[in-house]
Ligand SMILES: Cc1cc2nc3c(=O)[nH]c(=O)nc-3n(C[C@H](O)[C@H](O)[C@H](O)COP(=O)(O)OP(=O)(O)OC[C@H]3O[C@@H](n4cnc5c(N)ncnc54)[C@H](O)[C@@H]3O)c2cc1C
């Protein structure tokens with residue numbers, strides 16, 4: 001599983017981070033950092049929840 | 064359809080109708096399809112646009128940094144791919160929740176096995192200003208376009224009067240200041256946002272206006288807005304607004320303010336008028352049970368839905384007007400419909416909202432109450448960046464951050480778990 005974020009769409013509201021803090025982190029500089037671009041499959045439910053929660057649909061998961 | 068089968072949940076080959084084609088409605092329709100509903104799926108909305116996102120309206124769209132098309136949440140091809148039949152420009156005027164029949168403006172009737180009500184809310188207007196087009200509100204894409212056009216037509220120095228220093232009013236003021244307008248914000252309460260975030264934080268946030276040269280005036284109401292050629296009686300001798308301007312804003316203090324544009328942000332009212340004769344319980348919203356049912360096989364979601372929320376020893380009837388809650392509620396309302404009333408889980412979110420104004424991001428998790436105890440756990444109001452916690456009855460109830468997204472999110476698991484005030488205030492933050 002690979003996580004791709006469209007940073008042109010992202011507005012740093014940290015909703016993905018609320019669902020999958022292991023993978024997404026919005027730092028105090030207000031930018032989103034992807035901590036693991038290829039997270040383990042055990043995180044799939046959380047990453048999927050994060051993608052769904054993103055207001056901007058900025059997160060894509062590719063297998 | 065027998066009562067038994069509704070108890071068992073929506074038949075997967077039936078017909079589902081979602082009324083209200085915005086955030087909550089779209090999320091409900093998407094979820095129905097994604098989670099096994101194979102039947103006919105209609106998304107009925109009274110706006111001419113396909114579902115779109117509202118938060119950017121007071122921010123990027125009004126500022127002109129985003130083209131309006133960018134707010135679309137789902138275009139035709141996406142809806143087609145999910146076999147969602149979007150009926151735009153079709154208002155629902157009645158619902159029979161027992162027979163699950165929905166009557167549309169044009170007189171046609173839709174029959175459904177399951178219904179999601181998601182008709183949202185509409186802005187309150189200032190009494191007596193209904194006919195004056197230069198006295199605007201901001202809820203729709205069309206409102207945003209009209210407001211932006213008006214501000215640009217007047218050019219730099221445009222005198223904007225914002226009535227109401229709530230989140231939307233403050234965002235409009237901030238964005239207009241960025242467009243070189245001369246902005247005045249009028250607020251009836253002594254401290255703006257006090258009901259939402261309490262006195263202390265409300266007072267801290269209020270200082271943001273002055274940082275951008277926006278004048279905030281509290282404890283002042285509006286008694287009338289007169290057109291530029293309005294009554295000579297009481298009109299100041301100088302500074303008269305030009306023709307085409309909003310006119311004179313008359314304050315409770317007796318003062319007259321000349322305004323090119325007036326924007327009213329004094330809250331919203333749930334769109335329940337079309338449900339008046341439905342027999343559903345209405346009380347400042349559609350009243351739902353803990354899993355969002357307003358009646359058997361009828362659920363509600365979003366700004367208009369009031370649900371019974373039981374957690375941590377609290378038992379409240381709650382209606383929340385925030386993006387994240389509306390989105391999650393749309394998903395939950397669809398799941399409830401699919402599961403049926405007996406098996407549907409309770410809707411138990413960690414509410415979240417954000418507001419962008421004057422270059423800072425305000426984020427709130429949970430539900431602050433003005434009576435809560437407040438503790439700063441990172442930064443301070445003076446620094447302008449901070450995390451503050453809200454506690455009640457020994458428990459953490461909410462967390463608010465200004466410019467501290469990462470630290471704020473550390474409190475989300477604690478809120479979800481119903482952590483104690485002691486545990487929350489001693490959480491180490493790196
Ligand atoms: C300018 C603005 C900025 C915002 N910014 C933020 C923000 O920064 N953060 C945040 O958390 N929240 C924000 N919000 C709030 C957020 O947008 C709302 O909570 C969200 O839109 C609610 O979604 P909803 O689907 O419940 O209702 P709505 O978005 O109100 O949608 C309801 C839809 O139903 C339609 N409808 C109404 N009656 C009928 C009928 N009888 N028949 C058919 N259709 C009908 C309406 O026209 C509308 O299209 C903002 C809102 C606005 C207006």
Ligand code: SF4
Pocket residue numbers: 005009010011012013014015016017024026032053054055056057058059
């Ligand atoms: S949820 Fe979406 S918009 Fe928000 S920070 Fe994550 S990727 Fe960005």
